[in-house]
Amino acid sequence: MSAEDWAWQHFYKIEGGLIKCKICWSIFLIGRKIDTSHKAHLFYEHNICKQEEVDKWQMEENPEPMWENFKKGELYTATCNFCGETVEHAYHVSKLNLHYLKHFQEFEDSIKNSWLKNHMRFNRTTKKPYCYYCKKYLNTSLNVQDLKDHLFVIHDLRDTTKRMRINKDTGESSADVSIQAEENKPSTSFQ
Numbered sequence: 001m002s003a004e005d006w007a008w009q010h011f012y013k014i015e016g017g018l019i020k021c022k023i024c025w026s027i028f029l030i031g032r033k034i035d036t037s038h039k040a041h042l043f044y045e046h047n048i049c050k051q052e053e054v055d056k057w058q059m060e061e062n063p064e065p066m067w068e069n070f071k072k073g074e075l076y077t078a079t080c081n082f083c084g085e086t087v088e089h090a091y092h093v094s095k096l097n098l099h100y101l102k103h104f105q106e107f108e109d110s111i112k113n114s115w116l117k118n119h120m121r122f123n124r125t126t127k128k129p130y131c132y133y134c135k136k137y138l139n140t141s142l143n144v145q146d147l148k149d150h151l152f153v154i155h156d157l158r159d160t161t162k163r164m165r166i167n168k169d170t171g172e173s174s175a176d177v178s179i180q181a182e183e184n185k186p187s188t189s190f191q
Contacts, residue, residue: 006050007034010042021045036091040076044088049075066096082142107142115159116144119151131155 070078078090128137151157
């Protein structure tokens with residue numbers, strides 16, 4: 001019996017390229033053999049799994065670049081490097097992509113809704129921030145502090161929005177806009 005055959009004892013073939021779970025009677029499409037989704041059904045729904053399947057999951061290399069943002073967890077799961085959330089059915093890269101998209105949105109919003117928007121933008125195609133001063137995409141994590149550090153260290157720009165003052169009596173805010181505008185004004189020459 002091969003390593004893949006253990007799962008067959010829990011399914012039987014029916015017509016039209018379908019198999020049925022002997023435990024819950026759920027029906028699945030099948031190609032030429034039992035695949036990870038069938039074994040994941042046994043694991044998630046019926047708590048059935050062979051130790052060699054666990055070992056294989058832990059040791060198997062993942063060529064997909066998306067895996068750089070996740071760490072393999074327990075069987076068929078992955079843990080996000082950014083938020084620590086566990087993603088089930090991680091053998092489907094689409095599940096990882098779906099989770100990761102929300103971080104893109106958060107990151108993009110962090111740029112759009114802050115002083116950074118005058119100096120950078122986020123490109124969803126390259127999945128990287130673009131610096132208007134360097135005129136290039138930055139190889140950085142999805143961390144706003146990294147962008148602020150880049151602007152400070154490389155371009156000597158600071159977040160001057162912290163000079164915002166709130167009048168305790170009226171609740172109105174004010175900022176020294178002239179200083180902010182001069183300190184963070186983009187240069188017209190990029191030498």
